[in-house]
Amino acid sequence: MSSLQAVPARYRIVSRAAETSDTVTLGLEPVDEPIAPHQPGQFAMLYAFGSGEVPISISGEPGRPGLVYTIRSVGAVTRALCEAGPGQMIGVRGPYGTDWGVTDAAGQDLIVVAGGIGLAPLRPALLAALAARERYRRVTVLIGTRTPGDLVFAGELDTWREQGADVRVTVDRATAGWRGHVGVVTQLIDRVDVDPVATLALVCGPEVMMRLAARALSARGVAPGRIRISLERNMRCGIAECGHCQLGPLLLCRDGPVISYQRAVPLLSVKEL
Amino acid sequence: MNDPVPAAALADHAFLRGMPPDEVAWLARAAVAVSLPAGRRLFDEGAPAEKCWLLTSGQVALDLHMPGQANLIVETLGPGDVLGFSWLSPPHQWQFGAEAVEPTDAFELDGATVKALSDSHPELGYQLVLRFLATAVERLQATRIRLLDLYAAPSRDAGAR
Numbered sequence: 001m002s003s004l005q006a007v008p009a010r011y012r013i014v015s016r017a018a019e020t021s022d023t024v025t026l027g028l029e030p031v032d033e034p035i036a037p038h039q040p041g042q043f044a045m046l047y048a049f050g051s052g053e054v055p056i057s058i059s060g061e062p063g064r065p066g067l068v069y070t071i072r073s074v075g076a077v078t079r080a081l082c083e084a085g086p087g088q089m090i091g092v093r094g095p096y097g098t099d100w101g102v103t104d105a106a107g108q109d110l111i112v113v114a115g116g117i118g119l120a121p122l123r124p125a126l127l128a129a130l131a132a133r134e135r136y137r138r139v140t141v142l143i144g145t146r147t148p149g150d151l152v153f154a155g156e157l158d159t160w161r162e163q164g165a166d167v168r169v170t171v172d173r174a175t176a177g178w179r180g181h182v183g184v185v186t187q188l189i190d191r192v193d194v195d196p197v198a199t200l201a202l203v204c205g206p207e208v209m210m211r212l213a214a215r216a217l218s219a220r221g222v223a224p225g226r227i228r229i230s231l232e233r234n235m236r237c238g239i240a241e242c243g244h245c246q247l248g249p250l251l252l253c254r255d256g257p258v259i260s261y262q263r264a265v266p267l268l269s270v271k272e273l
Numbered sequence: 274m275n276d277p278v279p280a281a282a283l284a285d286h287a288f289l290r291g292m293p294p295d296e297v298a299w300l301a302r303a304a305v306a307v308s309l310p311a312g313r314r315l316f317d318e319g320a321p322a323e324k325c326w327l328l329t330s331g332q333v334a335l336d337l338h339m340p341g342q343a344n345l346i347v348e349t350l351g352p353g354d355v356l357g358f359s360w361l362s363p364p365h366q367w368q369f370g371a372e373a374v375e376p377t378d379a380f381e382l383d384g385a386t387v388k389a390l391s392d393s394h395p396e397l398g399y400q401l402v403l404r405f406l407a408t409a410v411e412r413l414q415a416t417r418i419r420l421l422d423l424y425a426a427p428s429r430d431a432g433a434r
Contacts, residue, residue, distance in 0.1 A: 116423075144424070145424060172419045172423075179334075179374050180349075181332070182334070182346045182348050182349045183348050183415060186415070190353070191352065205423070206423045208423055209424075212418065
C-alpha cells in the first residue's frame, strides 16, 4: 500500500491501557489490509467514526504486528479515541512524515529528551535503539513531566534501564512520596555526560520545552544539525495537499514532524508563522 | 572529624571552574569534605543560615514544611550544584529545609570564614559573587519555566501526539 494512502483502513482496538488520568495507549489490529510499515517518529491520521480525524504519532515498536498509539484527551476527537475500548473500530491513514533516523546514532551516544506526552513519539526510536543496544554507545533518556502522576510509560522505565539506558525523570511539581528529581528537564541535560562530537539528540515535547532543551544541548556542544525535534501543526490531509500544517517553506505532514533543530531555528523564532 | 579539602579538588567543582588558583587556595581554608547519609537533614526552615555546600555526588532535596503532611519538595540539587544562599544576606535564616535523599558527598563551606576571607581578599569575594549571581539567575530562569506549566494540555486536537 502506498505511503500516501488517503483512505482510512479499518483497525480494531484490541487493548486499552490508561497511562495517566487523561492519556491512554491503544493497541490496534487491522481489519482490512494494514497500512504500510512505519518508522519511529512517523504519525498517522486516526479517524474516530462520527467525531473526526486527528494526527497521532505512532508509539509502538516498528516491525511488530499491529499498531500502538498513545493519545491524550485534549479535544472532541481525542476524547472519543480515549474513551473507545477493545472491540471498537477506528480508521487509520498513514504512516506519514519524516522519522527520527535513530540509526544515525550508531557508534555514537544517543540522548532522548522528552517532555510530557512527547515521550510517546520517542518511544519507538528508543525501543529500536535498545533492541540493537550493541550498536550504540551511551543511551540516555531524560524525561520531564508535570507531576509524578503525569508520567507516561511509567511501568517501562525499569525495563529500559535493564536494557542499558540511563533513564532520568524530573517533575515540575512533586507530590507526596516522590523522591526523584524536581526541576525542569533542561537541568537534567546539564547533569549528564555529553560527547559533543558524537551525539545524536532526539527531543519531543511542547514547543517551548523543545526550544529550551535544544538550547541546553547546544550549550553542551551538540551541533544544531545533530539535534532533532518533532514539530506539530494542524495536520489534516497528511499528504502535503491542503497546506494546513505549513510552517514557512515546510509542510510538516511531509517535511516533518521530525526536523533538525538547525532547520527549525529560523522558523521557530518568527511570530507570524 | 571532617577532612580538609585540597585546593585542586575544590577547583574541579563546576561552581568554581575558572576561578584563579590563588582564590581557590584561600577558599579551601573555609572548606571541609563531608559525607551525608540518605535522610540526613542539613537544615530546617527558619534556622540560622551559616553554611553552604558544593555537592559532588548524590542528591539533596530542598523542601517546605507542610503542617500535617509530608514535606513538599521544591527542587532537587545534585553534583556540580551549590546548596545554600541564605547565609549570604539578611536575615541569614534558611528559607527552605534541605535533606539528603541519597548518600551525598559535598564540600562544606563555613559562611563566616568565607565572609572574612572575602573581606581580606576582595578578588575572592568578587569571584564568589559572580558565581552565586550566575547560579541565582539560572534558578530564576528555571523557576520561570516551571511557572509556564509547559506540559498542561493544549486546548484542542491539533498536532501529532
